[in-house]
Each structure stands twice: as structure tokens, then as C-alpha cells.
Amino acid sequence: GAVVSQHPSRVICKxxxxxxxxCRSLDFQATTMFWYRQxxxxxxxxxxxxxxxxxATYEQGVEKDKFLINHASLTxxxxxxxxxxxxxxxxxxxxxxxxxxxxxxxxxxTRLSVL
Amino acid sequence: ELKVEQNPLFLSMQEGKNYTIYCNYSTTSxxxxxYRQDPGKSLESxxxxxxxxxxxxxxxxxxSLDTKARLSTLHITAAVHDLSATYFCAVASQETSxxxxxFGEGTxxxxxx
Numbered sequence: 653g654a655v656v657s658q659h660p661s662r663v664i665c666k667x668x669x670x671x672x673x674x675c676r677s678l679d680f681q682a683t684t685m686f687w688y689r690q691x692x693x694x695x696x697x698x699x700x701x702x703x704x705x706x707x708a709t710y711e712q713g714v715e716k717d718k719f720l721i722n723h724a725s726l727t728x729x730x731x732x733x734x735x736x737x738x739x740x741x742x743x744x745x746x747x748x749x750x751x752x753x754x755x756x757x758x759x760x761x762t763r764l765s766v767l
Numbered sequence: 768e769l770k771v772e773q774n775p776l777f778l779s780m781q782e783g784k785n786y787t788i789y790c791n792y793s794t795t796s797x798x799x800x801x802y803r804q805d806p807g808k809s810l811e812s813x814x815x816x817x818x819x820x821x822x823x824x825x826x827x828x829x830x831s832l833d834t835k836a837r838l839s840t841l842h843i844t845a846a847v848h849d850l851s852a853t854y855f856c857a858v859a860s861q862e863t864s865x866x867x868x869x870f871g872e873g874t875x876x877x878x879x880x
Contacts, residue, residue, distance in 0.1 A: 658809075684866055695855065695870045696810075745809055749866050754798065754817065756857075756868060758810040 655679065656748050658759025665736055666767055673731045673762045675746030681726035682748035686756070687719070690743045702729040736766045769794050769860045773871035781879055783845050788874045790839040790856035798859040799839045800868065801830050803852045810855065814841075846878045 657676045665671055675685055683704045688696040700721050701709040708721035718740075720732040729748075733740055746759040770793040780786050790799070798817055802810040814823045816832035816839060823830050827850065829842045839856055853875045857868040 686867075693875070695872045698867070698869075701867065747810075753815075755812055755815055756800070756866070757812065758802075761809040763807075 655750065655757045656746065656759045658746050658762055660762060661760055662763045662765075664765045664767065667737050668735055671733045671736055671764060673733075673744055673746070673764075675729045675731070675748070675759050677727045677748040677750075677757075680748075680750050680752075682729075682750075683726060684749055685723060685729040686747045687721065687729075687731050688745045688747070690745060690761075692743075696745065699731075704729075733764065736764070738766045740764065741766045769796075769858060769869045771856060771858050771869050771871040773854075773856055773874050775874060776872055777875050777877075779877045779879060780843075780846050782847055785845065786843050788841040788843070788854055788856075788876075790841070790858075790871055792837050792839075792858045792869075794837075794860055796834070796837070796858045796860055799832050800857045800859075801828075801839070801841055802855045802857065804855065804873070805852050813854075843876075846876075848878050848880060851876055851878045 659674045663671050685702040687699045689699050690696050698711050699714045702721045702723040704723045710716050723729040743761050743763050745761045747756045749756050772791045774789050801813040804810050814830040819834040821832045827844045832839045853873045855873045856871045
């Protein structure tokens with residue numbers, strides 16, 4: 653079964669609205685989670701590293717005010733796409749590290765479509 | 768900056784044939800991962816390779832790691848249609864946070880009957 657739960661799996665919204673995506677680690681605590689963006693037929697691009705209890709670390713070129721990350725507990729990180737526009741349409745994937753196994757598990761992904 | 772290159776990017780093969788996907792990376796690493804992604808889906812973990820010479824096998828897939836050459840291979844034996852997917856390698860760099868992964872471009876595999 654899934655060890656990382658991501659919700660929602662699909663979002664269609666109007667331009668200018670904000671969208672929140674949740675990423676939960678199931679049955680384990682994750683002090684660090686990651687948020688990726690994937691364009692069609694492309695690889696995963698790391699957007700930011702989400703650290704429990706502290707500010708997220710963003711990759712170069714990723715707008716902090718556009719993609720708000722909150723990691724308020726050891727099992728939950730959220731990504732909020734603020735004032736979404738059509739160019740934000742993409743597949744967003746989160747991941748969490750199970751340290752005992754040294755494996756990064758991925759959520760099912762969220763397909764965001766901004767009209 | 769860590770760079771990860773996969774080849775080939777596209778692979779079309781017949782069922783029953785063997786083939787190898789290559790993953791080269793540019794800096795020292797102590798962990799390399801292989802993932803599978805089906806269309807519209809997220810990533811499924813296949814292998815974690817932690818040391819030089821590591822070899823892991825699961826079904827028709829076998830992965831190996833040569834840290835001196837900075838090369839990992841994913842070998843497919845007697846391919847079947849169900850293996851059609853995109854395969855990514857990802858490398859954790861020792862020079863950055865050990866958990867941060869850099870992904871290759873992915874290899875889109877199509878197995879034809």
C-alpha cells in the first residue's frame with residue numbers, strides 16, 4: 653500500500669484562485685519532504701525541500717511567494733499554489749524519506765489544470 | 768552541480784529481447800535509485816544501490832552500480848509488454864544534502880508484442 657498519500661489527485665481551477673495540495677507520510681515520520689514538478693514527458697524538477705518546523709528551501713528560479721510550503725507536523729506538508737495561472741498547470745509530486753530504508757517514497761501526484 | 772544523464776531516452780523493443788539502460792552521473796554519490804513511472808502516475812521505487820559493485824535483481828530487471836565509473840545500469844531480460852513505462856534513475860549527491868535527489872531525463876520504454 654501507499655506510504656505517502658497526496659491529495660487531491662486532480663484539480664481544475666480558474667485563473668487567480670489558490671490551490672492547496674497535501675502530502676502525508678503514512679505510518680512514519682518525515683522531517684523532510686520534497687515537492688517536484690513534472691511537465692509532460694519530462695523528468696522531475698525539484699521545487700523545494702520542506703523541513704518540519706522551519707522554512708522550506710527553494711530551488712533557484714522557484715518563486716517562494718507563488719508556491720507556499722508549510723510543514724507543520726512530522727507527517728504533513730502542504731504546497732499552496734497562490735493566484736494560479738495557466739502556466740502553473742502541471743503534475744506536482746511530493747515525496748518523503750523513510751530513513752530506515754534509505755528510500756524516498758513518492759505520492760500519487762496532483763494534476764493541476766488552471767483555466 | 769550534479770548532472771545525471773540517461774540513455775537511451777527512448778527505447779522500443781520486442782518481447783523476449785534483452786536491453787540495458789545506462790545512467791551516468793557527474794559527481795561522487797553514495798546512493799543511486801531507479802524508479803518506474805506509468806503514464807499519468809507517480810513514481811514506483813524499483814532499486815536502491817548503496818555501494819560500489821552493488822547488484823540487485825527483481826524479476827526481469829537487474830540494476831548495478833559502479834561508483835568509480837559513476838555509472839549505473841538497468842538491464843532488462845526477456846522483456847514483456849508489462850514492462851512498458853518510463854524509467855528514471857536518481858542520484859543523491861554527497862556534496863549536497865544527502866536526501867536531495869537529482870533525476871535523469873528518463874527512458875521511455877515500449878515493449879512490442
